Amino acid sequence: MAGIIEIHRLSKRFDQQLILDDISLTVNDGEFLTLLGPSGCGKTTLLRLISGFESCDSGQIFIRDKNVTQLTPQQRDVHTVFQSYALFPHMTVFENVAFGLRCSKVSTTEIKARVENILAMVQLSDFSNRKPHQLSGGQQQRVAIARAVVNEPLVLLLDESLSSLDQQLRQSMQIELKRLQRQLGITFIFVTHDQEEALAMSDRIVIMQDGHIIQVGTPREVYEEPANLTAARFIGQLNIFTSRINEVTENQIHYSIEHIERRCKNVKQLKKADPINVLVRPEDLRVWGEHELDPTDHMLPGTIDEVIYKGSTVDLIVRLKSGRLIYATEFFDEDDENLFYNKGESVWVNWLENWEVILIDESA
Ligand code: ATP
Numbered sequence: 001m002a003g004i005i006e007i008h009r010l011s012k013r014f015d016q017q018l019i020l021d022d023i024s025l026t027v028n029d030g031e032f033l034t035l036l037g038p039s040g041c042g043k044t045t046l047l048r049l050i051s052g053f054e055s056c057d058s059g060q061i062f063i064r065d066k067n068v069t070q071l072t073p074q075q076r077d078v079h080t081v082f083q084s085y086a087l088f089p090h091m092t093v094f095e096n097v098a099f100g101l102r103c104s105k106v107s108t109t110e111i112k113a114r115v116e117n118i119l120a121m122v123q124l125s126d127f128s129n130r131k132p133h134q135l136s137g138g139q140q141q142r143v144a145i146a147r148a149v150v151n152e153p154l155v156l157l158l159d160e161s162l163s164s165l166d167q168q169l170r171q172s173m174q175i176e177l178k179r180l181q182r183q184l185g186i187t188f189i190f191v192t193h194d195q196e197e198a199l200a201m202s203d204r205i206v207i208m209q210d211g212h213i214i215q216v217g218t219p220r221e222v223y224e225e226p227a228n229l230t231a232a233r234f235i236g237q238l239n240i241f242t243s244r245i246n247e248v249t250e251n252q253i254h255y256s257i258e259h260i261e262r263r264c265k266n267v268k269q270l271k272k273a274d275p276i277n278v279l280v281r282p283e284d285l286r287v288w289g290e291h292e293l294d295p296t297d298h299m300l301p302g303t304i305d306e307v308i309y310k311g312s313t314v315d316l317i318v319r320l321k322s323g324r325l326i327y328a329t330e331f332f333d334e335d336d337e338n339l340f341y342n343k344g345e346s347v348w349v350n351w352l353e354n355w356e357v358i359l360i361d362e363s364a
Contacts, residue, residue, distance in 0.1 A: 004029040004187050010059030019045050021211040032181050034190045036198040037208035043191045047157050051080045079153040083160045085144035087132040093143050094128040100151045118146045138169045155187045195235050207231045239326045241278040260300050264354045275364030279357040285328035288348045299348040304341045
């Protein structure tokens with residue numbers, strides 16, 4: 001088998017309700033894989049099934065080719081870092097980290113060497129005699145990770161491990177975690193409902209919805225080529241237009257938005273009259289002042305409804321002719337006079353051909 005973990009047709013019910021529905025997934029050796037999805041979609045349940053804290057109704061889980069479906073958590077070579085960290089409050093940092101090794105009857109000399117090594121790695125060497133309550137949230141999290149990785153598991157499972165940290169600490173811990181994972185070479189499976197966190201940290205992202213996996217891909221793939229509207233909406237902000245294909249010529253489709261004709265490559269072999277959703281990311285939209293352009297073929301006319309200055313970017317809300325609002329993001333450059341818009345100003349909006357994502361409109 002190819003992956004370090006192979007999940008084969010896994011299903012799980014709670015109180016007759018199907019929580020995971022026939023899930024199959026390969027986790028590659030050494031990767032940082034993130035399970036991402038809205039609250040209640042089954043991320044934690046999937047993690048608990050992998051760790052063995054929960055048992056499945058059907059399906060199989062293999063870890064390094066060994067069928068572990070019926071094994072206890074202790075018999076699986078995985079370790080979980082819980083959201084609450086679950087540190088022993090009465091033990092020092094050193095003893096918290098040493099605990100698993102003591103249970104496995106590792107020699108005192110080896111325990112000392114391994115714990116000191118791992119504490120240095122998570123930059124907590126100076127804190128080894130402290131108790132958990134004498135540490136910050138970020139430091140406690142590092143102890144929890146050190147305690148897990150000192151046992152050298154094949155896979156580390158992290159359940160919303162950063163969610164209790166404030167924004168700044170969270171960002172620095174994201175970098176820290178990624179660094180640690182590279183350094184250790186251990187496979188990490190990380191659960192979050194924060195899409196930015198998933199994009200920043202993962203080698204691959206698994207997007208889940210209602211107990212199903214709807215897409216697996218690199219951050220770039222899921223961002224640029226969402227599998228469907230749910231995946232697209234879940235990752236980043238988006239402008240979604242509904243349309244229908246007017247015409248197919250050679251390898252191009254022609255469609256209209258607000259009565260303006262646009263065209264792009266026919267990558268999905270669509271046919272005339274197919275209902276479609278046209279997806280354009282705010283940062284892919286270009287907004288032009290009236291004086292900037294001539295001609296304005298294939299551009300959508302509108303007026304500036306709101307200008308939101310965000311430091312490195314300027315967010316524009318543009319009202320199209322139909323009254324519909326769309327979102328555009330431009331990188332802020334104080335030397336660029338064309339970036340200064342006034343509310344009510346007339347503008348033109350377009351995007352580069354083929355930068356839009358076309359999805360067949362399944363609701364039509
Ligand atoms: P969140 O992001 O909010 O943690 P999640 O995607 O991790 O959500 P799960 O915790 O896996 O979701 O829960 C999926 C569904 O299963 C939810 O509807 C939840 O209420 C239900 N569920 C989870 N554990 C149990 C349980 N032990 N008994 C009954 N229902 C449960």
